[in-house]
Amino acid sequence: MSSNSESLGHLPIDAMSTAAGEATKTDTHGHSHDAHGGHGEHHEEQNFFLKYFWSTDHKIIGMQYLFTGMLMALVGGFTVYVFRMQIAFPGISVPGWGRVTPANYDGLITTHGSVMIFWVAMPVLIAALGNYLIPLMIGCDDMVFPRLNRLSYQIFAISILVLGASFLVKGGAFGGAWTSYPPLSAKAEYNLTPQGAPLWLLAVALEFVAFLLGGINFVTTVMNSRAPGMKMFDVPMVVWMIVIASILFMASVGPLVAGAVMLLFDQTVGTHFFDPNKGGDPILWQHLFWFFGHPEVYVVLLPATGIVAEIITVFSRKKLFAYKTVLYTAVGTGVLSFFVWAHHQFIAGIDPRMANIFSLTTLLISIPVAEMMFVFIATLYGGSIRLTVPMLWALAFIGEFLIGGVTGIFLGASGADIYFHDTYFVIAHFHYTFFPIAFISVFAAVTYWFPKMFGKMMNETFGKLHFWGTIIPFNFIFIPLFLLGVRGDHRRIFDYSRFPDLMKPGMPELRVLATLSLVTLLAFQAIFLLNFFYSLFKGKKADRNPWLANTLEWQTPSPPPHGNFPEGLPTVYRGPYEYSHPDRAQDYWPQNEKAAS
Amino acid sequence: MISKYLEAGSTYAGDIDSLILLILAVVGFWGLLAEVVFFGLIFKFAEKEGVKALYVTGEDPKEKRWVSIPHYLTLIFDVMIIIGALRVWAEVKLDMPQADETVRVTAQQWAWTFTHPGPDGKLDTEDDIRTVDELHVEVGKTYHFELASRDVLHSFSVPIFRLKQDIVPGRIIKGWFKPVITGTYDIQCTEICGIGHGLMPAKIVISEAGKHQAWVKANAGVAAVAAPVSGSTGGMP
Ligand code: HEM
Ligand SMILES: [Cu+2]
Ligand SMILES: [Cu+2]
Numbered sequence: 133m134s135s136n137s138e139s140l141g142h143l144p145i146d147a148m149s150t151a152a153g154e155a156t157k158t159d160t161h162g163h164s165h166d167a168h169g170g171h172g173e174h175h176e177e178q179n180f181f182l183k184y185f186w187s188t189d190h191k192i193i194g195m196q197y198l199f200t201g202m203l204m205a206l207v208g209g210f211t212v213y214v215f216r217m218q219i220a221f222p223g224i225s226v227p228g229w230g231r232v233t234p235a236n237y238d239g240l241i242t243t244h245g246s247v248m249i250f251w252v253a254m255p256v257l258i259a260a261l262g263n264y265l266i267p268l269m270i271g272c273d274d275m276v277f278p279r280l281n282r283l284s285y286q287i288f289a290i291s292i293l294v295l296g297a298s299f300l301v302k303g304g305a306f307g308g309a310w311t312s313y314p315p316l317s318a319k320a321e322y323n324l325t326p327q328g329a330p331l332w333l334l335a336v337a338l339e340f341v342a343f344l345l346g347g348i349n350f351v352t353t354v355m356n357s358r359a360p361g362m363k364m365f366d367v368p369m370v371v372w373m374i375v376i377a378s379i380l381f382m383a384s385v386g387p388l389v390a391g392a393v394m395l396l397f398d399q400t401v402g403t404h405f406f407d408p409n410k411g412g413d414p415i416l417w418q419h420l421f422w423f424f425g426h427p428e429v430y431v432v433l434l435p436a437t438g439i440v441a442e443i444i445t446v447f448s449r450k451k452l453f454a455y456k457t458v459l460y461t462a463v464g465t466g467v468l469s470f471f472v473w474a475h476h477q478f479i480a481g482i483d484p485r486m487a488n489i490f491s492l493t494t495l496l497i498s499i500p501v502a503e504m505m506f507v508f509i510a511t512l513y514g515g516s517i518r519l520t521v522p523m524l525w526a527l528a529f530i531g532e533f534l535i536g537g538v539t540g541i542f543l544g545a546s547g548a549d550i551y552f553h554d555t556y557f558v559i560a561h562f563h564y565t566f567f568p569i570a571f572i573s574v575f576a577a578v579t580y581w582f583p584k585m586f587g588k589m590m591n592e593t594f595g596k597l598h599f600w601g602t603i604i605p606f607n608f609i610f611i612p613l614f615l616l617g618v619r620g621d622h623r624r625i626f627d628y629s630r631f632p633d634l635m636k637p638g639m640p641e642l643r644v645l646a647t648l649s650l651v652t653l654l655a656f657q658a659i660f661l662l663n664f665f666y667s668l669f670k671g672k673k674a675d676r677n678p679w680l681a682n683t684l685e686w687q688t689p690s691p692p693p694h695g696n697f698p699e700g701l702p703t704v705y706r707g708p709y710e711y712s713h714p715d716r717a718q719d720y721w722p723q724n725e726k727a728a729s
Numbered sequence: 730m731i732s733k734y735l736e737a738g739s740t741y742a743g744d745i746d747s748l749i750l751l752i753l754a755v756v757g758f759w760g761l762l763a764e765v766v767f768f769g770l771i772f773k774f775a776e777k778e779g780v781k782a783l784y785v786t787g788e789d790p791k792e793k794r795w796v797s798i799p800h801y802l803t804l805i806f807d808v809m810i811i812i813g814a815l816r817v818w819a820e821v822k823l824d825m826p827q828a829d830e831t832v833r834v835t836a837q838q839w840a841w842t843f844t845h846p847g848p849d850g851k852l853d854t855e856d857d858i859r860t861v862d863e864l865h866v867e868v869g870k871t872y873h874f875e876l877a878s879r880d881v882l883h884s885f886s887v888p889i890f891r892l893k894q895d896i897v898p899g900r901i902i903k904g905w906f907k908p909v910i911t912g913t914y915d916i917q918c919t920e921i922c923g924i925g926h927g928l929m930p931a932k933i934v935i936s937e938a939g940k941h942q943a944w945v946k947a948n949a950g951v952a953a954v955a956a957p958v959s960g961s962t963g964g965m966p
Contacts, residue, residue: 234924234925235924237927238923238926307923308921308923313921314881315880315898322923323923408897408898408899409899414882414897414899448782449782451787453786454786455786455787456788457787457793457796479822479884480897481895481897481902484818487818488818491814498803498807499803499804502799502800505763506795506796506799506800507787507796509763509770510787510796512767512770513770513783514774514782514785516777516780516781516782517771517774517776519771534763534764534767538756538757538759538760541752541756541807542749542752542756544814545748545810545811545813547813547814547815547818548745548748548817550745550817550891551745551749551888551891553893554893554919618730618731618734620734622886623919624921626926627928630927630928631930632915633914633915634915636734719782
């Protein structure tokens with residue numbers, strides 16, 4: 133494939149971006165420097181540990197988050213395997229675990245939910261991709277606060293150790309669900325995990341601190357360090373989305389951190405913030421949790437849609453349909469997402485009249501979300517669509533997320549939610565949103581940016597095998613769960629055989645089908661790991677722009693050296709999606725290529 | 730649709746089912762249409778030798794119609810759904826009809842205690858009937874219920890009624906139902922309440938007037954004792 137390196141303007145070093153300020157030096161041995169020149173720090177040769185664990189290079193930190201997230205996904209995957217086996221085959225000795233006790237079961241579902249959201253979706257979508265992509269895509273040499281960035285990962289790593297420790301203490305890991313509602317979560321006499329519960333909470337709180345630090349960095353960097361010429365509307369969509377998501381996160385997490393501290397005090401020092409017997413209010417926690425929790429789902433959704441925007445434009449060789457509309461819908465969704473939280477609490481004991489307001493706002497939010505999907509679909513129109521592996525994932529995101537979106541309407545309609553609340557319908561709904569977000573879009577991103585990250589191409593055949601081996605079982609897990617939800621299966625139940633209404637013909641079979649599909653899906657992930665590591669070491673070499681894309685990260689060597697742009701930081705002349713422009717013979721037009729016409 | 734799997738056992742169950750059906754029709758149609766268009770475009774615009782993609786910015790109002798028309802349609806259908814949702818919500822949760830009788834539901838880790846009025850039809854008298862894990866009601870009568878918890882959150886769910894309401898310690902939460910069929914069905918706790926959450930099934934027994942009254946007479950004054958709060962014993966039931 134041809135690369136466009138000839139056309140790269142070799143810019144003088146002093147024409148670089150301003151805010152980061154300092155010239156970046158890259159030494160010829162390929163070693164990276166710990167700190168940037170000009171921070172007044174000494175330079176030293178780095179050993180492996182310093183390079184990969186003590187680095188301030190945004191790319192290394194991005195990889196740390198990526199690999200940690202992948203590792204945690206294995207934990208999330210293992211836990212769901214164990215408890216799904218118990219649901220489908222109650223009482224069996226699960227291979228790799230043994231018999232599942234009710235306490236085990238609750239610990240497993242709690243760990244699965246918290247790990248997948250807080251330690252997989254968040255680190256991969258926001259931290260890994262944000263760190264790796266933002267400086268490369270806006271054309272600067274690093275984050276504005278590189279050491280804050282390193283600190284963020286270190287705190288994140290500690291949060292994992294704390295979570296891990298909760299499995300080893302007396303009473304075992306917390307089992308009060310990822311929502312951690314008091315009084316169950318507040319008192320050891322109720323949850324029977326005297327140390328597991330506070331450790332879980334501490335781990336979550338630490339994780340939030342890590343992402344606050346990361347968020348500050350992302351927003352500041354994008355505002356200050358864009359390449360010369362890059363106007364607001366020339367910023368690639370995925371960067372915008374990560375920035376908006378970071379702002380949403382920072383604006384919503386405050387109340388939850390406060391709530392977490394209050395709950396930690398209730399657990400450990402005997403305060404009564406959530407204790408109804410002493411004048412506290414357990415529902416207050418639910419408000420604090422969901423005031424964060426709902427925006428949080430958009431915090432992870434937005435980066436995923438950004439990834440999709442990058443990929444469908446490249447592989448349909450089309451300009452993104454209505455760039456500004458996408459941006460406005462993202463902001464609109466973000467703002468609205470602060471006004472829908474109580475749809476998780478329709479029947480929680482809040483004033484029932486509140487449901488009317490929150491039902492209305494919830495249905496309203498479906499408008500910008502739907503509009504974003506329409507924009508993506510419209511982008512395909514008139515394209516020249518190539519079904520590469522990343523494109524398959526990006527398209528699958530749209531197809532599957534639509535199902536997640538429309539099923540949200542059933543739940544947002546207060547009258548219908550009376551029946552569906554806390555059933556498997558809810559589980560299926562949010563997995564049709566979260567799975568596309570945390571896995572489908574992430575596989576899209578990894579397969580798309582892999583050549584840039586590691587300088588190697590991934591294997592297409594294995595990629596497609598993994599794609600189908602994931603997408604087909606995925607639907608065979610969650611369509612049965614929709615049906616079970618419709619038939620009344622409620623969630624977080626260790627053994628359904630005590631409920632005759634939930635053991636009617638067909639229901640146990642649907643549970644088994646879902647579990648077997650899950651096992652299939654998990655097994656196919658081995659192909660991904662194989663492909664990933666095989667390609668990493670043995671893959672075909674990738675040149676700098678294998679997909680013929682426009683954005684800046686593709687206009688520098690793969691992988692980019694420390695400092696990112698060895699030929700000098702780029703200058704930007706146009707938006708990121710000028711594909712198939714009528715004035716040009718080539719069907720792409722890199723952002724930094726000097727205008728000829 | 731739901732009554733195919735689960736009898737519609739209360740006056741409002743049918744209305745909730747119809748609402749769900751309405752939503753299914755609306756979002757099912759539009760969701761399917763979106764998927765069809767989506768897959769259609771993928772096939773129609775597959776890469777072809779020598780054919781360049783169109784250059785469409787989507788900023789032109791004429792092009793924007795592709796998005797804005799579906800957008801307004803979404804709004805219209807949202808309004809339809811919201812009207813249905815709020816009406817059903819009001820029926821179940823806001824408007825309490827006059828009660829013929831009141832029952833008290835007390836949840837704890839991990840059992841239910843139901844307090845029924847005795848033959849005098851009133852609560853808090855000598856002849857009240859207290860049962861564990863079994864609620865007895867008469868078909869065709871309007872009941873108010875009062876929910877209380879001794880420890881953590883629980884949720885009172887009677888799937889055949891399409892009724893669900895969380896129970897919050899420190900409060901009494903009220904609601905109503907009117908059974909329209911007879912039989913014995915599940916009551917479930919649907920809010921995670923500790924390790925025994927999956928082990929607190931209960932029954933609702935709905936009978937004809939005669940049979941129900943006979944049960945009331947035979948059990949007047951019975952005061953079953955619910956198991957102690959198991960959490961404090963630290964063990965499993
Ligand atoms: C952005 C993608 C979305 C994600 C990641 C998501 C995620 C979730 C999650 C995690 C829950 C369950 C929480 C729990 O109870 O443990 C949930 C429930 C809910 N979702 Fe979504 N959701 C998304 C989109 C939507 C949309 C577009 C709507 C409505 C238009 C919606 C409406 C609801 C409602 C009403 C509930 C509460 C249901 C109940 O608990 O009874 N969601 N969602
Ligand atoms: Cu929500
Ligand atoms: Cu329960």
